Amino acid sequence: MGAGLKREVSLSSPILEGRNVRLRPPRTDDADVRVALGNSAEIGEMFGVSRGDLKPVTREGAARWLQWLADHPHAWVIEINGAFAGEIRLDNVNRQDRRATMAIGINNPALLGKGFGTEAITVLLHHAFGEMGLHRIGIRVLAYNKRAIRAYEKCGFVVEGRERETAYVNGSWHDDIMMGLLDREFLSRDTIES
Known part of the structure; x- marks a missing residue:
């Protein structure tokens, strides 16, 4: 791990490799890339941020985010072609019930819609259902984020419900879609596709 970050690489966040995507712990120089990428209004909206509320990415803010x-x-930087592209993480890990929630963000608009998010999710799911022994992964996604919903469905997630009017974005209320995937569903899909 690069100098400047306080945590050393641990077994809880190993480097995970895919065909085109690498999931790795953050490095100090990722903050510079994050600042250079700035905040895209399109990407911000996918996270529920109104265009008028979008703030510039500062070096200090990027460094704080990177330290977090x-x-x-259970968080990784998504690296594509050797460069920082975004983040993916498992939150709310419950070892007793063997479940977690997942969050992903591709911060480079030029990389959207090219399958990198789907691959990053698949790589993480192999780790979550394999090495971590989880049984269930849940996701919540804004209903208008069709690209993310398609990526989740490609990975095997199914819609489990809808929470109405959970986010106020650009002057309107929007619903959250709740999605989930069980280990046996992912593993049977993975076996069929192999």
Whole structure:
């Protein structure tokens, strides 16, 4: 891990490799890339941020975010072609019930819609259902984020419900879609596709 971040690489966040995507712990130089990428209004809206509320990414803000990511026990930077592209993480990990929630963000608009998010999710799911032994992963996504919903469905997630008017974005209320995936569903899909 690069100098400047306080956490060392641990077994809880190993480097995970896919065909085109690498999931790794954050490095100090990722903050510079994050600042250079800035905040895209399109990406911000997918996270529920109104265009008028979008703030510039500062070096200090990027460093704080990167430290938060480094301190998170189940978070990775998404690296594509050797460069920072975003983040993916498992939150709310419950070992007793063997479940967690997942969050992903591709911060580079040029990389959207090219399958990198789907691949990053698949790589993480192999780790979550394999090495971590989880039984269930849940996701919540804004109903208008059709690209993310398609990516989740490609990975095997199914819609489990809808929470109405959970986010106020750009002057309107929007619903959240609740999605989930069980280990046996993912593993049977993975066996069929192999």
